[in-house]
Amino acid sequence: MFSKILIANRGEIAVRIIRACREMGISTVAVYSQADKDALHVSIADESYCIGGPQVADSYLNMAAILTVAVVSGAQAIHPGYGLLSENAKFVSLCEKCNIEFIGPSSEMISKLGDKDEARRTMKNAGVPVTPGTDIIDDVGTAKQKAAEIGFPVLIKARSGGGGRGIRLVRREEEFENAFNSASAEAASAFGDGAVYIEKYLKPVKHIEMQLLCDKFGNVICLGERECSVQRKNQKLIEESPSPAITPEIRANMMAAAKKAALAVGYENAGTVEFLLDENKNFYFMEMNTRLQVEHPVTEMVTGIDLVQWQIRIAAGARLTVTQEKVYLHGNAIECRINSEDPDNNFRPSCGTINLLHIPGGPNVRFDTAIYQDYTVPPYYDSMIGKLIVQARSRELAIRKMKMALSELIILGVIHNRGLHLDILSDEDFVNGTYTTSFMEEFEKRHRAAKKENE
Ligand code: ADP
Ligand code: ADP
Ligand code: MG
Numbered sequence: 001m002f003s004k005i006l007i008a009n010r011g012e013i014a015v016r017i018i019r020a021c022r023e024m025g026i027s028t029v030a031v032y033s034q035a036d037k038d039a040l041h042v043s044i045a046d047e048s049y050c051i052g053g054p055q056v057a058d059s060y061l062n063m064a065a066i067l068t069v070a071v072v073s074g075a076q077a078i079h080p081g082y083g084l085l086s087e088n089a090k091f092v093s094l095c096e097k098c099n100i101e102f103i104g105p106s107s108e109m110i111s112k113l114g115d116k117d118e119a120r121r122t123m124k125n126a127g128v129p130v131t132p133g134t135d136i137i138d139d140v141g142t143a144k145q146k147a148a149e150i151g152f153p154v155l156i157k158a159r160s161g162g163g164g165r166g167i168r169l170v171r172r173e174e175e176f177e178n179a180f181n182s183a184s185a186e187a188a189s190a191f192g193d194g195a196v197y198i199e200k201y202l203k204p205v206k207h208i209e210m211q212l213l214c215d216k217f218g219n220v221i222c223l224g225e226r227e228c229s230v231q232r233k234n235q236k237l238i239e240e241s242p243s244p245a246i247t248p249e250i251r252a253n254m255m256a257a258a259k260k261a262a263l264a265v266g267y268e269n270a271g272t273v274e275f276l277l278d279e280n281k282n283f284y285f286m287e288m289n290t291r292l293q294v295e296h297p298v299t300e301m302v303t304g305i306d307l308v309q310w311q312i313r314i315a316a317g318a319r320l321t322v323t324q325e326k327v328y329l330h331g332n333a334i335e336c337r338i339n340s341e342d343p344d345n346n347f348r349p350s351c352g353t354i355n356l357l358h359i360p361g362g363p364n365v366r367f368d369t370a371i372y373q374d375y376t377v378p379p380y381y382d383s384m385i386g387k388l389i390v391q392a393r394s395r396e397l398a399i400r401k402m403k404m405a406l407s408e409l410i411i412l413g414v415i416h417n418r419g420l421h422l423d424i425l426s427d428e429d430f431v432n433g434t435y436t437t438s439f440m441e442e443f444e445k446r447h448r449a450a451k452k453e454n455e
Contacts (some may be wrong), residue, residue, distance in 0.1 A: 009081030014041035033059035126264035133199035158187030164234030210258035244433025301333035350415035360408035
């Protein structure tokens with residue numbers, strides 16, 4: 001087992017990983033930007049090093065600085081968390097060259113699966129159903145023709161995209177050219193790769209993903225699904241497990257497909273296979289995320305399995321001791337992402353000093369965060385300031401518990417989305433579990449209409 005791990009991230013996920021290390025008796029090394037000197041992850045780690053300016057390019061994406069700290073501090077492994085360098089094949093290969101264990105799959109695996117086009121082809125060949133679509137297309141004219149053949153609406157997707165960026169929905173042929181150029185330009189600037197392809201836009205659909213753990217000996221277990229259809233701007237807002245929409249039969253088929261996907265590439269460590277489920281209960285592979293997911297606590301709450309600790313054990317060469325037969329989903333878990341942003345103003349990010357904080361508690365209530373009383377939320381990073389997760393015996397009870405927890409949560413000093421979550425949890429479509437990825441759009445329309453009526 002490792003005796004010291006460097007955490008190459010910030011915010012709640014850095015705190016989450018440090019906690020796992022401490023429970024395992026492993027020393028921790030934090031890295032931070034000049035804007036994060038008062039951050040929680042810095043104060044709870046055993047050692048911490050400033051690695052650069054506030055912008056992520058100067059600090060959390062500064063590979064040379066991070067690797068230098070790893071070498072100097074004597075860390076044997078690096079946990080990347082999610083986002084930032086977690087899916088950066090170049091960083092992983094540098095770790096490999098420096099003889100530092102990257103807690104995640106190999107650089108080769110990451111480039112293979114991070115390339116959405118290659119991943120689609122690999123999965124298709126392995127017999128996993130994928131969303132109908134094209135290969136990479138360079139030329140707008142050809143792309144437009146292919147889109148017409150597939151039939152509008154279509155999605156233009158960036159080969160190297162992630163986090164909802166580099167995606168454009170095109171409803172009509174006349175909008176295609178602009179969308180194609182802007183998707184490609186956004187991807188080129190965000191990911192350094194402007195290559196795009198086209199997928200059929202499936203609707204109505206649910207986003208359902210399967211959590212996997214794979215050790216270095218070819219053992220693969222699937223920890224069930226998370227339903228993530230409540231999204232704004234293609235980013236998840238509420239996640240739950242199990243999905244209220246799938247039968248044991250669909251679950252078994254999806255789990256088998258996810259395992260097939262992992263075995264097809266010889267996957268290692270924690271990973272998530274994202275699927276779309278259509279009205280006729282057909283499901284399609286969308287992508288595989290080769291890292292820990294933001295919403296991993298939902299799975300931890302229903303399975304009782306600590307995903308971060310397993311990531312570390314697997315990276316250290318341990319064998320999975322949990323077998324598939326031992327994986328059981330207990331009751332229902334829900335997660336609400338608490339973002340410092342204004343739902344009434346196009347989700348505009350908000351920053352400022354937290355001048356009052358009260359965190360809910362009670363049985364099976366978990367709040368993963370890095371904020372504290374008098375902490376100042378800096379403007380440079382993601383707007384997610386916490387994740388509230390609850391677990392209960394049934395979905396109905398979990399919703400009730402979440403509402404209670406949300407109503408106890410007090411964060412003053414920044415604008416956030418607690419009220420929006422409470423409204424969603426009372427919405428009929430959410431309550432009956434039939435919601436799809438169009439949920440937020442429809443919900444906002446309904447709410448705007450209701451607001452107008454009240455005026
Ligand atoms: P997930 O796919 O894990 O559910 P999202 O789709 O919301 O999470 O986010 C995907 C990507 O968005 C991450 O891999 C990362 O690129 C970015 N991201 C989200 N939250 C953060 C954060 N707190 N810090 C940095 N990047 C983030
Ligand atoms: P990212 O890498 O940014 O997470 P994904 O390919 O996972 O990109 O897609 C993000 C979201 O967009 C999905 O969660 C889903 O809601 C929606 N989406 C993606 N592909 C399709 C599709 N073919 N049809 C309908 N919705 C889609
Ligand atoms: Mg995705």
